[in-house]
Amino acid sequence: xxxxxxxxxxxxxxxxxxxxxxxxxxxxxxxxxxxxxxxxxxxxxxxxxxxxxxxxxxxxxxxxxxxxxxxxxxxxxxxxxxxxxxxxxxxxxxxxxxxxxxxxxxxxxxxxxxxxxxxxxxxxxxxxxxxxxxxxxxxxxxxxxx
Amino acid sequence: xxxxxxxxxxxxxxxxxxxxxxxxxxxxxxxxxxxxxxxxxxxxxxxxxxxxxxxxxxxxxxxxxxxxxxxxxxxxxxxxxxxxxxxxxxxxxxxxxxxxxxxxxxxxxxxxxxxxxxxxxxxxxxxxxxxxxxxxxxxxxxxxxx
DNA sequence: TTCAGTGCAAACAATTTGCAGTATT
DNA sequence: AATACTGCAAATTGTTTGCACTGAA
Numbered sequence: 001x002x003x004x005x006x007x008x009x010x011x012x013x014x015x016x017x018x019x020x021x022x023x024x025x026x027x028x029x030x031x032x033x034x035x036x037x038x039x040x041x042x043x044x045x046x047x048x049x050x051x052x053x054x055x056x057x058x059x060x061x062x063x064x065x066x067x068x069x070x071x072x073x074x075x076x077x078x079x080x081x082x083x084x085x086x087x088x089x090x091x092x093x094x095x096x097x098x099x100x101x102x103x104x105x106x107x108x109x110x111x112x113x114x115x116x117x118x119x120x121x122x123x124x125x126x127x128x129x130x131x132x133x134x135x136x137x138x139x140x141x142x143x144x145x146x
Numbered sequence: 147x148x149x150x151x152x153x154x155x156x157x158x159x160x161x162x163x164x165x166x167x168x169x170x171x172x173x174x175x176x177x178x179x180x181x182x183x184x185x186x187x188x189x190x191x192x193x194x195x196x197x198x199x200x201x202x203x204x205x206x207x208x209x210x211x212x213x214x215x216x217x218x219x220x221x222x223x224x225x226x227x228x229x230x231x232x233x234x235x236x237x238x239x240x241x242x243x244x245x246x247x248x249x250x251x252x253x254x255x256x257x258x259x260x261x262x263x264x265x266x267x268x269x270x271x272x273x274x275x276x277x278x279x280x281x282x283x284x285x286x287x288x289x290x291x292x
Numbered sequence: 293t294t295c296a297g298t299g300c301a302a303a304c305a306a307t308t309t310g311c312a313g314t315a316t317t
Numbered sequence: 318a319a320t321a322c323t324g325c326a327a328a329t330t331g332t333t334t335g336c337a338c339t340g341a342a
Binding site for chain 1: 227258270276277282
């Protein structure tokens with residue numbers, strides 16, 4: 001994954017839409033891409049603060065929204081009340097198995113889902129922007145514990 | 147949809163699990179099934195209050211959780227920060243197209259999704275409890291407006 | 293009669309907003 | 318120089334909790 005490319009994509013999105021390119025926005029981008037996987041807004045804020053960066057929660061939320069609008073990251077709920085954010089740009093579409101016992105999230109890919117998604121959108125003349133496939137249940141590890 | 151049957155299912159679930167059968171709980175059940183489609187907790191509470199029923203928010207949330215546990219309703223997020231609840235018991239599994247412009251939710255069924263879900267769960271030795279397929283985008287009506 | 297369930301209000305958590313100061317354009 | 322963006326704290330929204338009272342078993 002080319003970090004420079006993502007950064008340029010974001011900068012170009014900002015300029016194209018009359019938003020300013022600020023240090024803070026680029027920092028949020030950098031931190032979200034330094035994650036192994038999804039993260040929530042507050043954890044991201046705390047992590048940035050810990051590394052003594054100048055940010056506020058408001059800016060984190062604001063920037064996350066801009067990153068979603070520019071299709072660089074995506075937001076999803078894993079059954080919890082708060083949102084999780086994860087990079088999508090340049091990655092293949094993937095989906096989640098969510099363990100309701102330990103909270104673990106397993107990612108998987110499946111080409112058929114994409115096909116179904118396209119055919120359904122077409123059927124309803126729906127312009128799909130993104131789609132979500134999640135399976136909730138009990139992971140192998142947790143089911144063996146009982 | 148047989149209302150009596152659902153009510154009995156809920157009552158039997160409550161008794162089986164040592165919960166009491168209360169007027170309030172049955173009222174929440176009744177109100178959620180009187181909805182055409184999904185509703186959020188607060189709207190449900192207000193609707194019950196409007197019809198001068200004795201309820202509190204705490205009871206609504208408590209009962210919604212019991213209804214989820216008994217597999218009578220399900221909870222989902224439609225991109226919004228709060229949760230929506232909708233009946234599932236006795237209904238065929240269906241999925242959602244969500245318009246990001248007008249907020250409209252279109253329901254659809256698709257047998258292939260069920261098949262994929264099963265094969266993926268099997269592959270990961272995951273005991274699936276429920277699954278979710280959502281397509282976010284722009285509905286026909288809204289796309290014609292521009 | 294017991295104690296789970298209730299209503300209420302207060303607490304909490306996640307997110308948004310208002311405003312005065314700051315920095316990109 | 319103008320004004321969009323920022324940080325901060327306060328406000329708002331959705332949900333949970335503590336506690337004294339009530340009612341199902």
